[in-house]
Amino acid sequence: MATAGICLSTRRVRYVVAPPVVPTFAPVPTQCIVGAAVTLAATPAGGTFSGPGVSNSRFDPAAAGTGTHTLTYSITDSLGCGTLSQQVVVNRLPVITPGRDTTLCADLRQPFQLRGYAPAGGVWSGTGVTAGGFFTPPNTGNRGGVFPLIYTVTQGPCQATATRTVVLAPVSSQDVGLNLPECAAAPRYAGLAPFDCPLSPVLLAPHATYRWDFGDGSEPSTAAEPTHRYTQPGTYRVTLTARYGNCEVLTGFSPVEVGDVFMPNIITPNGDATNQAFQPRFSCRPASLEVYTRWGQRVYQTNNYHNNWDAAGLPDGIYYYQLRDADDRRAKGWVEVRR
Known part of the structure; x- marks a missing residue:
C-alpha cells in the first residue's frame, strides 16, 4: 500500500510465548548442623539450585548454619521456564550437661x-x-x-x-605385685644395678594424686607412673599413697630385689656340674658375646647369649670377652678356662 508522499511498509513478527514450567523440588527434611551434605533433586533436570549452603546441587547444613533457609530451583529452556522454592530448617546440637564425675x-x-x-x-x-x-x-x-x-x-x-x-577406688593392700618383666639372666632379681624400675599404681585414674616412697631413702615422687633408678644392689620396699577424691588408698608392693653385676674370671668345664660355663650377671636384656684368644683370634660369637659358653674344643688358658646388651650396656674383661 502506498500513499502520496508517504512510504509505508509492513512486516509480520511472530512471538512465541513459552508456557510456564511447573518444576518439582524433592522436599529436604530438617537437618542437623553437623550432618553430612545432602544431594538436592528436582525435575525437569537441567535447572539450577541456589540458596544458603548450596553448592553443585548439594546442600551443606554446616555451611548454611542453624536456622530456616530458603532453597530455590530455577529452570529456563526453549520449552518453558519456572522456579520453585522450599524452606529447610537446620537444627543446632543439643547442649548436654552429664553431671559431675x-x-x-x-x-x-x-x-x-x-x-x-x-x-x-x-x-x-x-x-x-x-x-x-x-x-x-x-x-x-x-x-x-x-x-x-x-x-x-x-x-x-x-x-x-x-x-x-x-x-x-581400690582397697588398701600389701604385697602387691609390680608386674615387672623377668630378668632372664638372673630370675631371682627384678634387675641389676643400676636398675631403672618402672612403677604403676593399682588404679590409674583421672584427677587422682600419688606419692611414691621408693624405699631407698630418696625423695618421694608425685608422678603417676614414675621410673626410679636403684643405683645399688639390695632389697627395697615400695609404698604408694594414692588419693581418689576423698578416698585415701595405701599400697605396699612386693619387695624389689636388685642384684649386683658379677663377672666371673674363671670357669672349670670338667664335667662336675659346677662352674661349667661362663655365666655373668651382666644385664637382664638380650646380649651379644664375643670371645677372643690372647692373640686376638675370635673363637666364639653370638648375638643372643644364654650363659652357655663352656670353651668346648678350646685349650685351657686366658680368654678375653666383650658383652653388649640391647640397651648398649657394655662390659669386657678376661676369663680363665681351667679344667
Missing part, C-alpha cells in the same frame, strides 16, 4: 541414681548403668576401676553425647 571409696558399693544431668529424656550407656541412669558398681576384685558413662540425647535429626566418669 563421681568417686566411690572401697567401702561404698551401693547402687545409686545418677543426678545432675540435663536435658531430660536422654539415654545412659556404659558398664553398670541402666538406660535411665541407675548405676550399680561392678565387682572389680578390690582393684577399683574407671567407668565412663555416656549420656545420649536425640532431638530431631541431631544426636549429641557427653561423658560422666565414675571412679571406684
Whole structure:
C-alpha cells in the first residue's frame, strides 16, 4: 500500500510465548548442623539450585548454619521456564550437661541414681548403668576401676553425647605385685644395678594424686607412673599413697630385689656340674658375646647369649670377652678356662 508522499511498509513478527514450567523440588527434611551434605533433586533436570549452603546441587547444613533457609530451583529452556522454592530448617546440637564425675571409696558399693544431668529424656550407656541412669558398681576384685558413662540425647535429626566418669577406688593392700618383666639372666632379681624400675599404681585414674616412697631413702615422687633408678644392689620396699577424691588408698608392693653385676674370671668345664660355663650377671636384656684368644683370634660369637659358653674344643688358658646388651650396656674383661 502506498500513499502520496508517504512510504509505508509492513512486516509480520511472530512471538512465541513459552508456557510456564511447573518444576518439582524433592522436599529436604530438617537437618542437623553437623550432618553430612545432602544431594538436592528436582525435575525437569537441567535447572539450577541456589540458596544458603548450596553448592553443585548439594546442600551443606554446616555451611548454611542453624536456622530456616530458603532453597530455590530455577529452570529456563526453549520449552518453558519456572522456579520453585522450599524452606529447610537446620537444627543446632543439643547442649548436654552429664553431671559431675563421681568417686566411690572401697567401702561404698551401693547402687545409686545418677543426678545432675540435663536435658531430660536422654539415654545412659556404659558398664553398670541402666538406660535411665541407675548405676550399680561392678565387682572389680578390690582393684577399683574407671567407668565412663555416656549420656545420649536425640532431638530431631541431631544426636549429641557427653561423658560422666565414675571412679571406684581400690582397697588398701600389701604385697602387691609390680608386674615387672623377668630378668632372664638372673630370675631371682627384678634387675641389676643400676636398675631403672618402672612403677604403676593399682588404679590409674583421672584427677587422682600419688606419692611414691621408693624405699631407698630418696625423695618421694608425685608422678603417676614414675621410673626410679636403684643405683645399688639390695632389697627395697615400695609404698604408694594414692588419693581418689576423698578416698585415701595405701599400697605396699612386693619387695624389689636388685642384684649386683658379677663377672666371673674363671670357669672349670670338667664335667662336675659346677662352674661349667661362663655365666655373668651382666644385664637382664638380650646380649651379644664375643670371645677372643690372647692373640686376638675370635673363637666364639653370638648375638643372643644364654650363659652357655663352656670353651668346648678350646685349650685351657686366658680368654678375653666383650658383652653388649640391647640397651648398649657394655662390659669386657678376661676369663680363665681351667679344667
